[in-house]
Amino acid sequence: MNQLHAVIKSIETEENISLVMVEAIDISFSVLVIDTPATAAYLEEGNEVIMVFKATAMSISKNLTGGLSIRNRFPATIAAIESGKVLSSVLLDCKGVMLEAVITTRSADGLALQVGDEVEGLVKTHDISLMHKE
DSSP: OEEEEEEEEEEEEETTEEEEEEEETTEEEEEEESOOTTTOTTOSTTOEEEEEEOGGGOEEESSOOSOOSOOEEEEEEEEEEEEOSSEEEEEEEETTEEEEEEEEHHHHHHTTOOTTOEEEEEEOGGGOEEEEOO
């Protein structure tokens, strides 16, 4: 499980759902939560939270151009790759923080991923969870 310490920067709420903007490692992330400031006390601007997402929820792009609906995009360098027959674990160095992406080995091979490659990590807003930092 990938974890980043973050700070809530803004919250936009409609009915029982909120789009929360957080900042972690000097990068802005969007997180969709089924909660509101009225129902979850931790949802307040300036609060510290822990942002978590599964390794299987992260995609990797290489030389991506054009538009994309995924809002959470961050630059990284491939630090390590462990390839199996079906899945590959790709360790990304994002500003000194290690994040893991698990993708199909076919995708890793199709992108010709190698250690040292500059890539982008991609995570959809609904694939990230926020936890109150104790």
